[in-house]
Structure formats: structure tokens, C-alpha cells
Amino acid sequence: MKRIRSKQAGSATTTTIAVVAGLILLVVGGTVLKDVQPQVLQGVDLNLGLTVANIGVMLIAIPVLLKLFIAPLTESIHQRTASLEATFTEAENLKKEMAELRTSYEARLAQTEAEAREQIQAQIREAQSLRSTLMAEASARADELVKKAEIEIEAEKARALAEIRSHVVDLTLNATERLIGQNVDTKTNRKLVDEFIDNVAVTNA
Amino acid sequence: MTDTSVAKRYAQALFTTAKRHDVIASVEDDLAAIANLLKNDAAFRDFLFSPKVSRDEKVQIIDKLFSDRVTILTMYLLRLLLTKRRETEIEGIREEYEALRRGHAKAVLVTFSSAEELPDDQRKKLVEKTKKLTGRVVEPVFLVEPMLMGGVKIEYEDVLLDGTVRGNLEKLRERLRYDLFKNA
Numbered sequence: 017m018k019r020i021r022s023k024q025a026g027s028a029t030t031t032t033i034a035v036v037a038g039l040i041l042l043v044v045g046g047t048v049l050k051d052v053q054p055q056v057l058q059g060v061d062l063n064l065g066l067t068v069a070n071i072g073v074m075l076i077a078i079p080v081l082l083k084l085f086i087a088p089l090t091e092s093i094h095q096r097t098a099s100l101e102a103t104f105t106e107a108e109n110l111k112k113e114m115a116e117l118r119t120s121y122e123a124r125l126a127q128t129e130a131e132a133r134e135q136i137q138a139q140i141r142e143a144q145s146l147r148s149t150l151m152a153e154a155s156a157r158a159d160e161l162v163k164k165a166e167i168e169i170e171a172e173k174a175r176a177l178a179e180i181r182s183h184v185v186d187l188t189l190n191a192t193e194r195l196i197g198q199n200v201d202t203k204t205n206r207k208l209v210d211e212f213i214d215n216v217a218v219t220n221a
Numbered sequence: 222m223t224d225t226s227v228a229k230r231y232a233q234a235l236f237t238t239a240k241r242h243d244v245i246a247s248v249e250d251d252l253a254a255i256a257n258l259l260k261n262d263a264a265f266r267d268f269l270f271s272p273k274v275s276r277d278e279k280v281q282i283i284d285k286l287f288s289d290r291v292t293i294l295t296m297y298l299l300r301l302l303l304t305k306r307r308e309t310e311i312e313g314i315r316e317e318y319e320a321l322r323r324g325h326a327k328a329v330l331v332t333f334s335s336a337e338e339l340p341d342d343q344r345k346k347l348v349e350k351t352k353k354l355t356g357r358v359v360e361p362v363f364l365v366e367p368m369l370m371g372g373v374k375i376e377y378e379d380v381l382l383d384g385t386v387r388g389n390l391e392k393l394r395e396r397l398r399y400d401l402f403k404n405a
Contacts, residue, residue, distance in 0.1 A: 181401040189394050193370070196386055200371040205337050208372040212384030213346050216354070216375070 031079035038075030045069030228313030235298055235314065236321040244292050245322055251295035252315040255287070259311060269308050279303045328358040331377040336369040336385070351375060 045068030054063040200208075239248040259266050268274060268282070280303050288296055302308050323330060331351050333339070339347070344363060352359045355377065370386035383389075 178402060182398060185394060185397045185401065189390055189397070193390055196390075197370055200336075200386060202337060205335070205371045206340070206343065208384070208386070209335065209339065209343050210346075212373055213343070213350050216350060216382050216384060 031083060034075045034079045038072040041068050041072030041075060045072055225313060227307065228310045228317050231310060232314045232317030232321055235294070236318055238294055240325070242294065244294060247292045248295050249318060249322055251291040252318055256312050256315045276303055276306070323360065326358060328360050329355050329377050330360045330362065331375060332362045332364060334364045334366050334369060334374040336367050336371050338365055339363060339373070347373065347375070351377070
């Protein structure tokens with residue numbers, strides 16, 4: 017900014033000098049050299065007063081033109097250039113930022129993939145562990161069922177044997193009862209009663 | 222439905238009064254006759270236990286039926302039971318009264334069960350034997366149960382003396398089962 021300001025200050029000085037010089041030349045050409053006779057040099061008519069005046073006009077016109085047209089145009093060009101540069105810079109920054117983001121995303125993606133793989137592996141391990149546990153439980157349950165079935169079979173067998181034995185006892189005693197029934201007559205009955213009377217004694221009933 | 226405690230209370234009061242007036246046996250006979258009538262005469266039982274017949278009506282009819290056949294004490298008991306609506310306790314009172322009378326007379330009710338009718342000499346022997354065993358006067362009841370097959374069974378209070386063929390067979394059955402299961 018300082019450079020611009022110093023440049024602007026220098027330009028103003030030059031402009032002022034040029035305008036002053038132009039005015040001087042205009043005045044000199046229009047007054048002092050007005051009456052100088054035109055001369056022909058190498059086939060060209062040369063009016064010194066008009067020429068000097070024209071030079072003065074040129075010296076005045078050029079800074080004015082510079083001030084009024086060239087400077088705004090230059091300023092506009094500078095602004096445009098600056099804007100373009102800013103845009104390019106911004107684009108570069110965005111590109112850089114995009115690259116960084118891409119790198120970051122790629123890293124995160126890689127990390128996510130790694131985590132996903134790790135989770136999958138963990139789930140596989142968990143599933144394998146669960147499978148082992150379930151198989152062990154199923155095996156234990158099967159063993160338990162087999163054992164229970166064996167116990168039930170044994171109990172059923174014992175019950176069947178007991179029923180058979182009981183049945184054998186009943187059959188035997190029923191047969192005995194029939195035999196005795198056929199052989200107990202009044203005489204035998206009297207004898208039984210007499211024996212009972214002779215032998216009976218009170219026990220804890 | 223009879224209430225044993227109620228029957229006991231009435232029986233105790235009745236027995237005490239009968240003993241005081243020396244009519245224990247007469248009252249017992251009265252009670253036995255009434256209980257027998259209740260057991261065998263459905264019409265009399267329905268009338269006595271009917272809730273539709275009023276107390277006064279029951280008392281009047283019972284008076285007509287029994288006043289000249291039972292002792293005054295028994296009649297008084299009947300009137301009291303009817304008045305208090307305790308007529309269903311008659312059988313229980315009779316049983317409790319008999320128990321009290323036996324206790325007072327140092328007697329015991331003994332049931333002799335046999336497959337055939339026992340001759341008198343064996344009945345006497347059984348009664349004598351039981352008298353020795355219990356040390357009390359024996360009131361025998363002889364029952365015939367053909368399923369006993371042979372021998373005799375004596376029952377009194379909570380004592381059972383089983384000399385029957387059936388009893389011995391059952392004992393043998395239990396013993397055989399016990400041995401079989403023990404050795405299984």
C-alpha cells in the first residue's frame with residue numbers, strides 16, 4: 017500500500033509538472049511564437065508557435081487522459097487481476113483442502129474398513145464361541161437325557177419286576193387259599209379254634 | 222351329622238342320673254330299643270329327623286309312643302333332645318352311654334369272629350380266655366364271617382388277636398412281599 021501511495025504521489029507530481037509545462041508551452045506557443053513565420057523543412061510546413069502550443073496541449077491532455085481514463089482502467093484491471101488471483105488462490109486452497117479431505121476420508125475409510133474387519137472377526141470369534149458353548153450345552157443336555165432315560169428304564173424295570181413278584185405271591189397265595197378252603201371243614205375249624213384258645217396271648221396289636 | 226362331644230355330654234349326664242337312681246340297665250335297654258327302632262323303621266326315622274315336623278308335634282307323638290314303655294329318665298332325655306333339636310344324637314348317646322356303663326362295670330365289649338357258628342363250649346372257652354387276658358367282665362358279640370375260612374378272631378378296644386386262616390394268609394402274603402422286595 018505504501019508503494020502504491022508513493023507511486024500515486026510520484027504520479028501526481030509528474031502530472032502537475034507536465035500540466036504546468038504544457039500550460040507554459042501553450043501560452044508560449046500561442047503568444048510568443050505566434051508571429052514566427054512558418055518554415056518548410058524537408059517538404060513539411062512547420063509552424064513553431066502552433067507546434068509548441070500543440071505540444072503544450074499534449075502535455076496537458078496526456079496526464080488528464082491518464083488520470084481520467086487510464087488510471088481507472090488500470091485500477092479496474094488490477095482489481096480484476098486481484099480478484100482472479102484471489103479466485104485462483106481460493107480455488108487452489110479449495111483444491112488443497114479437498115486433497116486433504118480426500119486424504120482424511122481415505123484414512124477414515126481405511127480405518128473404518130479395518131474396524132469393520134475387526135468387528136467382523138470379533139463377531140466370528142463370538143459366534144464360534146457361542147457355537148462351542150451351545151454344542152457343549154446340547155451335549156450335556158443329551159447326556160443328562162440319556163442318564164435320565166437310563167434311570168427311568170431301571171425304575172420301570174424294577175417296578176415291572178416288583179409287579180411280577182407281587183403277582184407271583186398273589187397267585188401262590190390264592191392257590192394256597194383255595195387248597196386250604198377245600199380242606200378246612202367243621203372238625204378242622206374247631207381244632208383251629210381250640211389251638212388258638214390254647215396259644216393266644218395279648219401282644220401289641 | 223352327629224357330634225361326639227355333644228353325645229358325650231348328654232351320655233355323661235344321663236349315666237350320672239341313671240346311676241343315682243339305680244336304673245343304669247333299664248336306661249340302656251331303652252336306648253337300645255329306640256336305636257333299634259331308628260335303624261329298622263324308616264318311617265319312624267323320617268318322622269323323627271324331619272325338619273318339617275315341629276318340635277311340639279314331635280314331643281307329643283314321642284310321648285304317646287314311649288311314655289308307658291321307657292323309664293321316666295329316658296323319656297325326659299327324649300323330650301330334651303327334641304326340644305334342643307338334638308334328636309340325631311340318639312345313636313351317639315347310646316354308644317357313649319354303653320361305654321360309660323362298661324367302664325363303670327369294669328366290662329369290655331369283645332367281638333369274636335369266625336368262619337362258622339361256634340359251639341357253646343368253644344364260646345365259653347373264648348369268653349373265659351378273654352376274661353383272663355383283659356381282667357374284666359366280657360360282653361361277647363359273636364359274628365360269622367365265612368371269608369375268614371377257619372379259626373377265630375378276637376377284637377376289643379384297640380386290640381386284635383387274629384387266629385383265622387385268612388389272617389394268617391394275609392400275614393404270609395405281607396411277609397413274602399416284604400422278603401421279595403427286600404431281596405430285589
